[in-house]
Amino acid sequence: MGMPRLRQAYTPHPVVDQSAAHLRAYIEGNDAVSGRPFMQEVLEGLTSPLEDADLQGLSFERTTPRLMEPDSEDSLQRLFEENRWTDMLPIIVPTEARVEAMLEGTSHRPDEIVGRLRPTVFREAWEFTVEKVAVNAVMAGARPQYLPVILALAASGMTARSSSTTSFATISIINGPIRSEIAMNSGIGVMGPYNHANATIGRAYGLLSQNLQGGSVPNESYMGSQGNWYAYTAVIPEAEERSPWQPLHVQHGFKPTESVASIFFGGWYTHAGYGPRATWREKMRHALAAVEQYSPPLFVMDPIVARGFVDLGFDTKEKLIAWCADNALLTAREYWDNQSIQLLRPKAVAGVEPYASRLKAQPDEVIKIYEPSDINIVVAGGETQGAWKMISGALRATVSIDAWR
Amino acid sequence: MSQQTTVHDPRGYPPKVVGKRLAPRLSTLDGKTIYLVDCLFDNTDVFMEQLRQWFVERLPAVNLRTIRPKETWSDDAEMRAAIAADGDGAILGVGL
Numbered sequence: 001m002g003m004p005r006l007r008q009a010y011t012p013h014p015v016v017d018q019s020a021a022h023l024r025a026y027i028e029g030n031d032a033v034s035g036r037p038f039m040q041e042v043l044e045g046l047t048s049p050l051e052d053a054d055l056q057g058l059s060f061e062r063t064t065p066r067l068m069e070p071d072s073e074d075s076l077q078r079l080f081e082e083n084r085w086t087d088m089l090p091i092i093v094p095t096e097a098r099v100e101a102m103l104e105g106t107s108h109r110p111d112e113i114v115g116r117l118r119p120t121v122f123r124e125a126w127e128f129t130v131e132k133v134a135v136n137a138v139m140a141g142a143r144p145q146y147l148p149v150i151l152a153l154a155a156s157g158m159t160a161r162s163s164s165t166t167s168f169a170t171i172s173i174i175n176g177p178i179r180s181e182i183a184m185n186s187g188i189g190v191m192g193p194y195n196h197a198n199a200t201i202g203r204a205y206g207l208l209s210q211n212l213q214g215g216s217v218p219n220e221s222y223m224g225s226q227g228n229w230y231a232y233t234a235v236i237p238e239a240e241e242r243s244p245w246q247p248l249h250v251q252h253g254f255k256p257t258e259s260v261a262s263i264f265f266g267g268w269y270t271h272a273g274y275g276p277r278a279t280w281r282e283k284m285r286h287a288l289a290a291v292e293q294y295s296p297p298l299f300v301m302d303p304i305v306a307r308g309f310v311d312l313g314f315d316t317k318e319k320l321i322a323w324c325a326d327n328a329l330l331t332a333r334e335y336w337d338n339q340s341i342q343l344l345r346p347k348a349v350a351g352v353e354p355y356a357s358r359l360k361a362q363p364d365e366v367i368k369i370y371e372p373s374d375i376n377i378v379v380a381g382g383e384t385q386g387a388w389k390m391i392s393g394a395l396r397a398t399v400s401i402d403a404w405r
Numbered sequence: 406m407s408q409q410t411t412v413h414d415p416r417g418y419p420p421k422v423v424g425k426r427l428a429p430r431l432s433t434l435d436g437k438t439i440y441l442v443d444c445l446f447d448n449t450d451v452f453m454e455q456l457r458q459w460f461v462e463r464l465p466a467v468n469l470r471t472i473r474p475k476e477t478w479s480d481d482a483e484m485r486a487a488i489a490a491d492g493d494g495a496i497l498g499v500g501l
Contacts, residue, residue, distance in 0.1 A: 002424040016447045016501050023448075024455045039459065046439070046494050047431050057424025064416040072407035085415050094413045117417070121478055128417035135413040165501065212417035339501075342447035343477040350475065 001124075005054050007045030009038055013223075014165070016339050066131075067096070080139075084217050087206055087232060091139040102134040105147030106404055110134070115155045117213035119163035119221050128154070128212040136211055140204035145182045146197055149174060151404035152261045153205045153235075156397040160209040160231065161216035162265070166340065167224030169231040169267030171298060171393050172205065173378050175249035176259030178401050179237035186239035188382030191300070191389075202233030230267035236380055242303040243379035244310045245317045252398050259401035264376070264393030266295040271390040276308045281327070287390050288328035294340030296374035297324070298393035302381030305388045317377045325372040332361035335369055435466040437493035442484075445477040446501035453498050 010033045011026040018026075031038045071079065076093045080086050092098065103110055110131035118125040133154045137147055153160075153172060162168040174184060185195035192199060210216035240247045240256075249260035271287040273280075291297060301309075314320040335341060335358060348355035354371060361367050376395055381387060431437055439460075443453045453471055460467050472488065474481035488495050 002422050003427060005427065007427075011452075014501060015449060015452050018448065018451075020451050020455055023452045024459070026452075027455055027459050039463075042496060043434070046434060046496070050427055050430055054427045057426045059422060059424040061421050062419040064418060065414050068412050068414050070409040070411045073410050074407065076410060076412055080415075093410065094415060095410055096413070099413050124420050126417035126419050131413070132415070132417055135415045139415060207415070211415040214417060214419055339447035343445070346445055346473075346476045 002057050002059060004058050005051075007041075007048075009041035009045060010034075011038060084215065085207075085211050086139070087203070087210075089203075089232075091207075092141050094135040094138040098138045099131065099134050102138050102142070102144050102147060103131065105134075105144030106130060106151060108151070108404065114151060115157055117154070117157065117159045117209060119159060119161060119213055119216060123163070123221070124214070126212060126214040128208075132212055133208055136208035137200075137204045140200050140207050141196075142200040142204045143182075143196070146201050146204070148259075148401050148404040149178060149182070149201050149235075149261060150204045150208070152399045152401040153201075153263065154208050154212065155404065156261070156263050156399045158263045158265065158397045159213055160205045161213065161222065163216070163221050163223050165223045165225050166268065167226050167228045167231075168265055169228040169234060170205065171230060171264045171267055171391060172202070172235040173248055173262045173264070174201075174235065174237040174259070174401070175240065175247045175254070175262070176401065177257065178259035179240075184237040186237045186242075186380045188384060190236050190239075190380040190382065192233065198235055198237070199233050202235035205235065206231055206233065228267050234267065236300070236378075238378045239303055239380045242383070244303075244306050244315070245377070245379060248376065248378050249398065251317065254398075254400075261397075261399050261401055262395060263397040263399070264298050264391075265396045266298065266391065266393035268292045268295050268392040269390075270392075273388050273390075274305075274386050275388075276305065276312060276386075280312075284324065285327050285329070288324060289330060291328070291369075291390075292340070292392060293330065293335060293338050293369050294343070295392035296370050296394055297328075297376075297390045298395075299324075299375075299377040299388060299390050300381070301377060301379050301388045302383060302386055303379055304381070304383050304386035306379045308386060318372070321372050321375045321377060324375050325368060325370050328368060328370045328375075329366050330369050331363065332358060332365050332367050333363035335367060431494055434464060434494075436468070438468040438470060438491060440488045440492045440495040441469060441471045442488070442495055442497040443471060443473045444497070444499050445473055449498055449501065456496070456498070 012032045031041045108130045112130045116125035137150045160170040182197045184197045216222045254260045348359035441453050
């Protein structure tokens with residue numbers, strides 16, 4: 001920000017869900033960082049005379065080196081951990097030779113700028129090159145042929161290491177010919193473990209996010225209260241060949257022959273079901289009513305389930321999505337009581353639909369909580385069980401992988 | 406002695422920091438207009454009201470105005486202009 005001496009005062013976390021009396025105690029208590037009375041920090045911040053350094057501001061360039069000082073592999077493993085450049089699982093140290101080999105996976109120049117990432121919208125965005133992405137791909141254990149997928153994820157502008165207190169993760173869906181070219185698994189165990197490409201591409205996305213955005217350090221630039229298992233790795237291909245429906249990327253305007261990554265922001269909840277059985281409607285309604293409503297559902301359906309829904313008349317994803325949107329219901333009271341939905345209230349007050357209509361509803365009135373465009377379905381699984389998962393995930397980016405070959 | 410290895414630094418490139426000069430401080434808060442900026446996270450309105458009440462009880466000579474941006478997450482230029490037009494200072498509540 002260029003204001004290293006900006007006056008700041010800190011209450012404890014959280015503010016959400018705390019009573020007025022509790023918050024008043026924060027105000028009358030001590031600053032959570034300095035330990036001095038909170039209001040003393042506030043008042044001094046407003047009235048204490050500035051010093052010369054305050055009046056100057058501070059401008060400077062920063063950079064990171066391309067290479068590190070030579071050391072033993074054991075020491076480097078330890079150093080990467082100490083610097084919080086890993087997910088605390090062992091990494092492959094990114095030697096010059098390994099990074100050079102990784103770069104064979106793309107035609108793009110090592111010094112080409114790929115994009116910028118940041119932990120949240122009000123933090124500074126850091127920039128990075130193809131080579132920097134390759135370094136993190138090596139660390140994750142990825143192979144050179146996966147690099148176009150990893151570059152596409154990096155270029156999306158979506159971090160897989162959000163700093164949100166709500167512990168967001170990303171779930172990415174891969175479509176198109178690249179899936180078979182790099183031997184991704186859309187069958188038995190699609191969500192893991194056991195497939196090298198699925199596992200390491202997802203891990204690479206996490207590592208590159210934390211390192212290329214300038215860090216993801218607990219209590220500094222990562223505030224997720226509970227963390228998220230999806231953050232270790234969550235990238236799967238759609239089983240297009242065994243799906244009765246249009247692939248996800250084609251739904252979003254790409255050709256079937258294009259390779260595409262779709263990035264969902266969520267991972268808060270996972271519901272599960274089987275079938276569709278005789279009571280599937282009740283099951284789905286219960287699941288849809290039990291969501292954290294700020295984060296819409298991404299369904300991952302085994303091909304058996306998808307074909308079962310076709311037999312019930314849902315011969316397109318869109319028809320089933322429309323049914324889900326019609327049956328994702330809550331009372332207005334429950335909907336607006338959600339802490340994250342509160343963030344939408346200003347839009348509702350400003351008349352932006354569909355939030356405005358939801359706000360006008362009486363507290364006990366039942367309202368639809370999603371538009372069809374909020375809900376997505378992908379088909380994946382090994383057909384050993386008619387299983388489906390409903391995972392929290394808002395589609396935030398759909399990016400070309402072919403552009404990074 | 407174990408073999409020495411040269412590896413790449415995995416970090417991206419930070420932007421240049423452009424310094425900004427802090428605004429002059431107030432010599433007193435008495436009679437001054439201080440804006441309380443509610444960032445619109447859940448329950449921040451309750452926090453900012455408690456902050457306002459603290460001033461009313463302890464420093465009643467301060468003129469307080471609570472103000473909010475149009476949307477959560479947004480940089481509201483009109484709100485900033487309103488504060489600059491007739492405010493002597495502002496307390497920004499950030500976080501949840």
